[in-house]
Amino acid sequence: MREILFRGKRIDDYVNDKSIDYAEKGAREWAYGDIIHRRYYKNKDVVVIRTEDSGFDNYSDYEVDPSTIGQYTGLTANGKKIFEGDIVKVTGLYPDRDGEKRIWRRFRVGEVFYYHGAFYFDKWLLCKTSEKCLEIIGNIHDNPELLEDKP
Template sequence: MRAIGFRGKRIDNREWVYGNLMQFEDSATFIFADERKGASTLTYAHFIINNMHAIDEKTIDQYTGLKDKNGKKIFEGDVGWDEHNECYGVVKFEEGKFLYVWENIAEDLWEVADGIEIYGNIHENPDLLEVAE
């Protein structure tokens, strides 16, 4: 089964958090990070509250289910280096699939994922994005 996950920057401290996305119509968007490391003395309600983090919606990216050539998870919005083509590219989700876009060329991410190296993302490394375009 394909792993479905998300990442986003917390509103309170701007740190990245990874987990399941929860969106409510009348509230903030949250990521529930299941950070259990064994037995817990917390009640279920406290466990939920302690692991729900309000997220800046502009930073939400979905996990692609793929890893780069170094085994790093690839998320939508990641910027990678393609050694074969000697250029940076951006991971995007368009037309129902994840693409790796570089120099106005779009390739299916699953075909090239093991040949790229993730260097950053569009949120923290806009300078790489400018090079990719």
């Protein structure tokens, strides 16, 4: 059975890495866990990620920015879990067009997204066999510039 897991950027000012200046970098920690929609949490509608901190019945709820929520794809790249919103680089040969000319590219960069019951990057289906070729190079929330000059 596949693991169901979500992540989202916390909206509080907590930063685990004390060497990062939050105000300067705008960095916020990711929360990983189950997604819960709460109607009257702190007098507003919010989405929270519930994490299991250390064992049975020991949970923490973190309010997250709904626009940053992504689901775990069930795939890993070099031991790192791949989520919706990640930007991946896939090595291999891919057909493309440069004007009228058909060319082959050695790698492709794209955002991971969910569409009609499957996870894709760019316009390609993500599957177990592609794990060997994948490298996570960032995500759309922290590194949107990685998609600007994609091949």
